[in-house]
Amino acid sequence: MPTVTIDAKQYEAQAGETIIRVAERNGIDIPSYCWHPALSVAANCRMCLVEVEKQPKLQPACQWAIADGMVVHTRSPKVLEARRAVMEFLLLNHPVDCPICDQAGECKLQDYWYEHDGKASRLVGEKVHKPKAERLGPLVVYDAERCIRCTRCVRFCTEIAKDPVLAVGNRGNHAEIILDQGRKLDHAYSMMTAHICPVGALTTTDFRFQARVWMLESTPTICPGCATGCNAWIDQTRGVAKRMRPRDNPEVNDFWMCDDGCLTYKRVEEDRVLCAAVGRGAARKETSVAAALTEAARAIGQVPAAVVAAVLGSEHTSEDNFVLVKLARDLLQKGTGALYLTGRPPGEADDLLRHADKNPNTVGAVQAAAPSTLRGFEDLLNDADAGSVKAAIVLGAHAPVPEAELAPLGKLDVLVVLCANRGPLSELATHVLPAASWAEVSGTFVNAKGQRQRLRPAAPPRGDSLPAWDLLGRLARKMDLALEYKTLGEVERAATPAQVTA
Amino acid sequence: MAYKVIRPPESAVQSLYVPAVVDGLGITMRKFFRNAFGRRKDTATLEYVGTPETTMPYPLRHRGLHRLTQREDGSPRCVACLCCSTACPAQCIFIEPGEYPEDDPRHGWERYPVRFVIDEMRCIFCGYCVEACPCDAIRMDSGLHAPPVVKRSDLIFEKERLLSMPGRDGKHLHKNPRPDPPDPESYSLHDGARPPLVDRGASGRDGAGT
Secondary structure (H helix, E strand, O other): OOEEEEOOEEEEOOOOOEHHHHHHHOOOOOOOOOOOOOOOOOOOOOOOEEEEOOOOOOEEOOOOEOOOOOEEEOOOHHHHHHHHHHHHHHOOOOOOOHHHOOOOOOOHHHHHHHHHHOOOOOOOOOOOOOOOOEEOOOOEEEOOOOOOOOOHHHHHHHHHOOOOOEEEEOOHHHOEEEEOOOOOOOOOOOHHHHHHOOOOOEEEOOOOOOOOHHHOEEEEEEOOOOOOOOEEEEEEEOOEEEEEEEOOEOOOOEOOOOHHHHHHHHHHOOOEOOOEEEOOHHHOEEEOHHHHHHHHHHHHHOOOHHHEEEEEEOOOOHHHHHHHHHHHHHHHOOOOOOEEEEOOOOOOOOOOOOOOOOOOOHHHHHHHHOOOOOEOHHHHHHHHHHOOOOEEEEEOOOOOOOHHHHHHHHHOOEEEEEEOEOOHHHHHOOEEEEEOOHHHOOEEEEOOOOOEEEEOOOOOOOOOOEOHHHHHHHHHHHOOOOOOOOOHHHHHHHOOOOOEOO | OOOOOOOOOOOHHHHHOHHHHHHHHHHHHHHHHHHHHHOOOOOOOOOOOOOOOOOOOOOOOOOOOOEEOEOOOOOEOOOOOOHHHHHOOOOOEEEEEEEOOOOOOOOOOOEEEEEEEEEOOOOOOOOHHHHHOOOOOEEOOOOOOOOOOOOHHHHEEOHHHHHHOOOOOOOOOOOOOOOOOOOHHHHHOOOOOOOHHHHHHHHOOOOOOO
């Protein structure tokens, strides 16, 4: 195994590795713009120049492969001067409009200027002007003046998204990112170009002007958008979610997330069910959670336990589903009734990240019901139509079938729906109970690969909402069922212990 | 626990206090008669103006109620960067940033405050917002202090009110040397032509596919 000396310390490396990878692994900071661990090497920003002994000139650390016995200096006077010169060069035509730039605060130009340059511009005369706020696609805005032409976005579209829609046009000072003829940046991962942009050149229409990044509070979370379960950060300011961005995890999503996933943070606010309601259609009345629970318990008590269906939700955590299984199968039906599964309808899929199953926890719901097998939503519709199901307790307001086919559910005497967001099922429900959204609860999601991932609450539950397991526990107590779980810890210990990966 | 206070020793005359009182009154009376009858030019007292309508002139650097400066076309100079609200220790500034509409010549250049609200009751008049502003858009040189009001909401100033207040010179303009897009000087930088960034951004370029 070759050994390389970086800043007078020896490190083991693999043959063919580049200097910057060895340095990164060992915690040595080499500044760079164009290098990204998941993308090909461009070596065009020249920020990572380091001194390699026996080489006459400085070499880009992102491109230079190590050799046994190589001696590298990353902070020699020659290197520091080169970095200063590169910074001055990159900032030559930069508009320095940091106060109105969304990247300010997490901008590598700002960070490296403080660290490596710190001098005023020596440019005499007018800077080169280029297009500003150009819409590259429905979700991405391009500011050519701020761009340093690192081509990260170009390489991302070509190599990761496999849709080479971006390219570099013009030359020298006038170089800028251009779109392919007749195209827009509209593939499913367009927001990732803004995410990996090291400067403020690419910004998203969604986050544009929404907040300054220093106001944001980041909490690790799991994307609820599909069964891939991408790891993400949810960024909030004053308790309002402003954006979601990928959290690096090579086991699950690498460095990326899809556009739909990045926008799932809106579910925290949009169409939220914030208070309980009792009654169907025009007779529906908003009420307190306690009153709705009492009413629901009474209504379920009036139908035989054998015709009460428990409908597990693949949008809800494994713990929520586990408590529903306990309540319905073991305490209420005592093995007589059936368990069903609901969730959002399937959607588009690709071989990068997006999964056709648009629910984050289908596998977790199935596992929670084991050893019972779950029946599909169509079975529930048939049984409701046939009259073998008269009441149902449902986790989640979405159904995998079109709304027009949900008519049989209108025949049910009792339809208790626990949901965070309004959906077709909450419209048909006799009792709606406000559940906390995925961003407000602790719990686990199991993705399509079977990886159990921990969810942490990013905010307190909105309105009257409570975690679904808690609502179910309260419902059980109203129904005089001996459901022993009063804390999430008790639920977790009772549910099958399994390894949590993230 | 009691402490013993060590006092300097006093003589019998000092502990009487009467000589010190007479001494002090002497100074008071000397100044009084000089000011009252002496007509000295360097009198330290100012003439009281007399009526409630006349006020003391504030010093030139007095930090009064905020105002927003205007561009030449009357729009706010503010670009809604939120630097002032970030710097504000009292958190009395609320700004909702937005983008100029498509047909505005300033579209694509800058953001602007859709709402700009200052709670003058919460403000501690420290002037940090003025220091933080990169555009000379917010100033405290209106020469006014927060007036007494009947309703609390009367002291929550919206953008329109802040824009309407002139400086002590009676003007609304700012001293930002940077030309604004619709301002005539910004075109002179490009030989009198419209800067390319304004019309190219909207109409697209070769290869842009628009």
